[in-house]
Amino acid sequence: xxxxxxxxxxxxxxxxxxxxxxxxxxxxxxxxxxxxxxxxxxxxxxxxxxxxxxxxxxxxxxxxxxxxxxxxxxxxxxxxxxxxxxxxxxxxxxxxxxxxxxxxxxxxxxxxxxxxxxxxxxxxxxxxxxxxxxxxxxxxxxxxxxxxxxxxxxxxxxxxxxxxxxxxxxxxxxxxxxxxxxxxxxxxxxxxxxxxxxxxxxxxxxxxxxxxxxxxxxxxxxxxxxxxxxxxxxxxxxxxxxxxxxxxxxxxxxxxxxxxxxxxxxxxxxxxxxxxxxxxxxxxxxxxxxxxxxxxxxxxxxxxxxxxxxxxxxxxxxxxxxxxxxxxxxxxxxxxxxxxxxxxxxxxxxxxxxxxxxxxxxxxxxxxxxxxxxxxxxxxxxxxxxxxxxxxxxxxxxxxxxxxxxxxxxxxxxxxxxxxxxxxxxxxxxxxxxxxxxxx
Ligand code: GLY
Ligand code: MN
Ligand code: MN
Numbered sequence: 001x002x003x004x005x006x007x008x009x010x011x012x013x014x015x016x017x018x019x020x021x022x023x024x025x026x027x028x029x030x031x032x033x034x035x036x037x038x039x040x041x042x043x044x045x046x047x048x049x050x051x052x053x054x055x056x057x058x059x060x061x062x063x064x065x066x067x068x069x070x071x072x073x074x075x076x077x078x079x080x081x082x083x084x085x086x087x088x089x090x091x092x093x094x095x096x097x098x099x100x101x102x103x104x105x106x107x108x109x110x111x112x113x114x115x116x117x118x119x120x121x122x123x124x125x126x127x128x129x130x131x132x133x134x135x136x137x138x139x140x141x142x143x144x145x146x147x148x149x150x151x152x153x154x155x156x157x158x159x160x161x162x163x164x165x166x167x168x169x170x171x172x173x174x175x176x177x178x179x180x181x182x183x184x185x186x187x188x189x190x191x192x193x194x195x196x197x198x199x200x201x202x203x204x205x206x207x208x209x210x211x212x213x214x215x216x217x218x219x220x221x222x223x224x225x226x227x228x229x230x231x232x233x234x235x236x237x238x239x240x241x242x243x244x245x246x247x248x249x250x251x252x253x254x255x256x257x258x259x260x261x262x263x264x265x266x267x268x269x270x271x272x273x274x275x276x277x278x279x280x281x282x283x284x285x286x287x288x289x290x291x292x293x294x295x296x297x298x299x300x301x302x303x304x305x306x307x308x309x310x311x312x313x314x315x316x317x318x319x320x321x322x323x324x325x326x327x328x329x330x331x332x333x334x335x336x337x338x339x340x341x342x343x344x345x346x347x348x349x350x351x352x353x354x355x356x357x358x359x360x361x362x363x364x365x366x367x368x369x370x371x372x373x374x375x376x377x378x379x380x381x382x383x384x385x386x387x388x389x390x391x392x393x394x395x396x397x398x399x400x401x402x403x404x405x406x407x408x409x410x411x412x413x414x415x416x417x418x419x420x421x422x423x424x425x426x427x428x429x430x431x432x433x434x435x436x437x438x439x440x
Pocket of ligand 1: 206237248337376416
């Protein structure tokens with residue numbers, strides 16, 4: 001890991017030099033961030049460091065600064081107050097610390113002077129107001145776009161972190177599957193995942209989604225019900241974090257007693273997900289893959305008899321599949337679960353045209369080598385979406401409503417893997433650790 005981290009920092013320094021030269025700057029200062037304090041309270045929300053800071057430094061506590069200049073070792077102004085209420089961060093015995101010149105301080109104000117010379121610098125971080133008062137230009141759009149463009153393309157170190165986050169989350173997913181098989185409820189499954197991954201809820205890269213039966217159709221379902229046991233369906237969307245990098249994995253499970261139509265739909269969605277992963281390679285447009293997914297889902301719904309009186313072309317043209325699959329095929333993955341860079345054409349931040357057809361698609365352009373994306377087709381029977389279709393005089397005839405009545409209580413299906421684009425195609429970072437054996 002430390003060799004990979006050294007290489008990562010070397011690569012980051014090259015990127016930094018390119019950014020400083022293009023934007024006529026002498027340096028950047030990255031702030032780790034300040035915790036959010038609840039209104040009229042002395043409690044803080046769980047802290048997430050500034051992702052631009054994490055791109056360089058794995059430390060996850062607040063208030064540190066990183067000073068980056070061409071040709072100089074990155075300087076870490078490390079804030080560690082003398083405080084006996086809370087455990088304070090320390091750099092003792094940490095493997096990554098050699099890559100930085102570390103200056104420690106217990107004084108928030110002193111951090112600014114300890115940076116040294118900061119003329120022609122841009123500050124990046126949430127401490128924007130203070131930075132401007134100190135004379136910095138803060139969070140310049142062009143610089144952020146350039147940083148995002150680089151963040152989209154992962155180094156070997158970052159891919160290794162994401163792969164390890166997959167390996168760890170897979171242990172949690174296996175424990176969750178076992179609990180579902182035993183008939184456990186949503187809360188029990190969530191707790192089994194945490195125990196297997198050996199982390200607290202706050203350390204997850206995103207709030208876990210454990211939806212049983214009809215709740216598997218709520219895309220970002222957050223409750224953990226205790227009353228629903230031995231459910232027919234469970235959708236679990238949970239990841240883990242390694243050195244600030246996330247995995248984002250979804251599986252859907254059914255039992256032998258689950259109605260056959262739903263079991264068959266799950267089987268075909270799993271086959272579709274695998275075939276979409278295989279199509280990932282450099283130059284492939286994610287927008288085109290989204291179109292292919294919609295067409296494949298139209299075919300699946302026609303074969304199952306859910307759609308009728310139309311063909312794939314008409315179902316696609318009339319946007320019938322948008323009702324059953326209302327999200328995008330995937331997104332960039334990295335420090336943030338919905339990572340940056342998917343909407344950019346190049347380092348200047350120029351955006352692709354947003355498609356009115358797929359407003360929720362977070363990734364539209366052609367893929368580049370070393371980008372990590374999720375592949376997560378879904379199929380849901382959501383009352384909210386179906387009501388609109390039923391009320392549409394032109395479209396309602398294309399749906400077999402008696403089947404919808406059977407399917408709504410079973411919810412939905414999503415299968416999600418993380419894949420990295422390689423020179424020759426793709427590498428699936430999830431499947432080596434977690435199959436999709438969906439029948440328990
Ligand atoms: N876990 C959120 C997503 O899959 O995008
Ligand atoms: Mn995802
Ligand atoms: Mn997910």
